[in-house]
Amino acid sequence: MGFPGTWMTESESVLYRVVPKCACSTIGQILYFSDHGTFFDGDIHDAKQGLHKWAQDHSQPIISANVKTRNSYAFTCVRNPYTRVLSSFFDKICGIQRNGKRYRGNMVPLLMQKYGVEVGDPENGFDFDQVRSFRRFLLFARDTIRWRRPMEPDIHWSAMSGHVGTFIVNGGRYDRVIWTEKFNEGMQDVLDHIRTPHTVDLTAIPRFNESEGHGPKRAHPVEDYFDDLSMHLVKEIYGRDFDLFKYDFDNPGNKMPIGEIDLDEVHAKLGD
Structure with a gap:
């Protein structure tokens, strides 16, 4: 490999x-x-x-x-993990990519049809219900990771x-x-x-954010996107990330780490 x-x-x-x-x-x-x-x-x-x-x-x-x-x-x-999956949604699902097209071709139409996700477009100023659409995207992300359906999981989420x-x-x-x-x-x-x-x-050194500026801005605080069900899905997908990299699962509004990363633990648990 x-x-x-x-x-x-x-x-x-x-x-x-x-x-x-x-x-x-x-x-x-x-x-x-x-x-x-x-x-x-x-x-x-x-x-x-x-x-x-x-x-x-x-x-x-x-x-x-x-x-x-x-x-x-x-x-x-x-x-x-909370801010990372939100960023993936706004960049890869809602945003127009550098080539002027949607990410991965037919993926966004699939999301709209099967999961009821809305993404807006530049013509309407990306006007859509961000919270509702993100939570539906989270179901899709979980399905790709857990069951590899309706497609293989993407590296960004x-x-x-x-x-x-x-x-x-x-x-x-x-x-x-x-x-x-x-x-x-x-x-x-x-x-x-x-x-x-x-x-x-x-x-x-400037910050090179290649995904910035081609999609909608996040309209709400991070915690507004995650209700009880969303947090359950996040735990299912990213539970190990929270544990190993010391992030606060219980408070989506706290983006900062809450402990020190133990390199020996990382190598032991990810080396299987």
Whole structure:
């Protein structure tokens, strides 16, 4: 299986396991900058050079060799499951993608037909009942993850522990798991542990949010989207994420972690 979703600087200073919707665009650009002294011109996910990626055939033996010898500092980044799944809904379900089309072609029409989800459109200012539609989307997300119907689960709303775990199962070991909610603090700790060709000043790094601006804005506080049934579904899908990465399941309005991540626990529970 290898190391899907793993990126590495060409200087091999650091390995990063991408978790979708967890600051991955910003992290990728920081890694690119640390090697080249400039940012990639465009969405870092489209970069075919300047960064080793598991999706590129020529990078796979280099990444594999590095993981096995543990030559590089390895890290990943996680996010509160409540805000992450909300972000996935607004970006991938409601938003118009960079190519001017809906995400994954016929998926949104399927959601509208089978689950009664509304998404609005730019012409009506994305005017729709966000809370009702999001809760119906959550049913769909649960169905894809639990039963793989009506389609396979998507990387943007599948559990973070699944993404993080593939790296461990195949022989990798993390030196750090950082939180999106404490990004500068966590990313600075990563940078303090590695030597890069170019110095990175985090205070001067812009946030590369490639999903921003092509969909509706969230109209309500996070907690308004989650009633008792929604929280039950979230627990079913993301229970392990809350436990391992120390987020507050009982209060959707609290996006901040409530404990310290235990790396030994993460490796033990995700290494099966």
